[in-house]
Amino acid sequence: MKVTIDGIPVEVEPGTSILNAARQIGGDIVPPAMCYYSKLEGSGGKCRTCLVKVTKGSEKDPRPMPKLVASCRTGVMDGMEVQNITSPEVVEARKGVVEMLLINHPLDCPVCDQAGECHLQDLGFEHGAAKTRYEFDRRTFEKIDIGDKIQLHMTRCILCYRCVFTADQITNTRLHGILNRGDHSEISTYISKAVDNDFSGNMIDVCPVGALTDRTFRFKNRVWFTKPVDAHRDCDKCCGEVTLWYKGEDVIRVTGRKDVYGEVEEFICNTCRFDKKKTADWVIEGPRKISHKSVISSNHYEFTPLPVVKTNPVLMEANKEQFERDTRL
């Protein structure tokens, strides 16, 4: 099937979502996604950051869709034409969504362990306003330790439901879920149960913000001072392919290998994540490649090919700010 996203045509399999079609093109025209996670079935559609405009439904039915659609949950049709960053309407709506996501977020990045690899930080930087118009108290929750490995900081949560899907699909039992509704809804284990199973640590990896953090890494270091290294070991529970985060000679954190969209390649077990923190436990493969845009690779920027859209004057105009940022170095 042929889809055109922001003027760039791409051939995709039937059943692909618009977001995944855009990811096949890559570059700046990929809509941001906070709740969609390609490895989790049923995720997506909730955060509304990936809204796009469908200007032509398909070859058969060329009518445009009346509303903006969530690209992560809308399948492509043959001949579909989609506008993302070229549509002012989409840019405006996305700005609105980012503002909404941030009004109840504590913005405590300076003390948050997720800072530096936080999707909301990136999203706010790229699409948000410099100042908030919200003048009221933000909702707050107490911090909860769910088990001895994970801390839940509900105040930071954006209710993407990723951790709920992870518990449903990766682990044997789900002990936590969403309680209450509206802006009082919270991720909770109901009467303080401990989430304790072999794959619970993946909830930390899928969390786009700092709501679920690794208690063994809590306040140990800023992520941009640590060095990511790919490594593997023989594990009888998972694939054993991880990223080790070094500070000097010590492994201070183990995570799954995250791709450019922040999604792990394979889920890993808790033994690998929490218990194997010695270099001797691992076979080192080499440094992990981190996007040159990430603060984690500060001081060692690598040359990456410029985005595809570089050649398209319409896209350049629409995305001027981002181009300036990208081409500055």
Next chain:
Amino acid sequence: MARKLLLEHINVPGINTFDVYRSKGGYAAVEKALKTLTPDEVVEEVKKSGLRGRGGAGFPTGMKWSFLAKPEGVERYLVCNADESEPGTFKDRYLMTYIPHLLIEGMIVSSFALGAKTSYIYVRGEMMPQIRILERAIAEAKAKGFLGKNILGSGYDLELYVQPGGGAYICGEETALLESLEGKRGNPRIKPPFPAIAGLYGCPTVVNNVESIAAVVPIVNEGGDEYAKLGIGRSTGTKLISAGGNVKNPGVYEIDLGLPVEEFLYSDEYCGGIANGKRLKAVVAGGSSVPILPANLFLKTINNEPRLMSYESLADGGFVSGTMMGSGGFIAYDEDQCIVRNTWNFTRFYHHESCGQCSPCREGTGWMEKVLHRLEYGHGKMSDMDLLVDVSKKIEGNTICPLGDAAAWPVASAIRHFRDEFEWHVTNGAEATTRNFGLAHYADPLTVAATA
């Protein structure tokens, strides 16, 4: 006096029992449909009648039925949406309380038309008395052979169940209702797939409002063409309107669509005018979600033509100067009501009822509520109105389900039509807490722009 189709026998003593209902010609539609018609013919009659969904959106019921996927060997379901919780709307509750057999009869005929072997009536949790009434009515109908196996010897089986909800507004959204019916958290599903393809337990499902299903009974009895003669244009048939607010005679009225709003509001047969001899200030025509209109724009369209109670005429002028039929929750405000307070009250409701699944609605409704609270209590700023309009625009159309739109429209329309009242709340903050803005110019005759 117009003819009643649904509420014809509402004043007959004991009409809530099977025997009295039957003696007044009840269950004739079941006999007619099951003995003389095929399911497709019933669907055809409903299509011909032009019946539009009475729950709020006004989507043609016959068309909805014809979209139902009919794969072999897969169950189909009919679900009746009795989760009526729109502020200002109480027509379904009235119907279920006083004439429950009409709904049961409609359910049997509609289930037959759709080929559903199991049907559900999802009733709002707060309506416990209505749940008991319906359960008793179902037991009566079953005892007489109108439900269960081999109804009236036609070979058609139907089981009908009443399911109480948890009392959440969001569960009136059809996919959230299905989730709730399945026993899950009542979050709206992301569409597509639509319920007609994959609804309850993944099977094709039709979800209809109580009144839509009840209206199937007269349609089958008299034929779709007869039904379509009532009403005006594409708004056919009769509609229950639950009139409330500052009218002299609040209550549920069955009107022929196309009745002039002036007649509905002021004639003694219906609302009987505004209570205590006051003047009309504003009207919410179809439940809290539809745009509010000032008196002058409500009685006359922008072209100075009288407005009618019909889907088209109420929507005349779009969102700029029109409103919507909605669910028929008619709320009138007299000159002593405060629009700012009313808007705040509506927004408080949507803030409380937002499911919290998607971000614009979850965060935006709370934000609007806080700003409106500030305005109402005299601490607002001049920039707040533009802020509210902007926030409502960011919510509208960007959410999973229509609750976001429903929360945004009342705010946007109140500011569009009553901006000076909002501004007065800012400039006279202290005074605004002690007295109301009053009628001002909201009932003045419209000045029609000269057409070139």
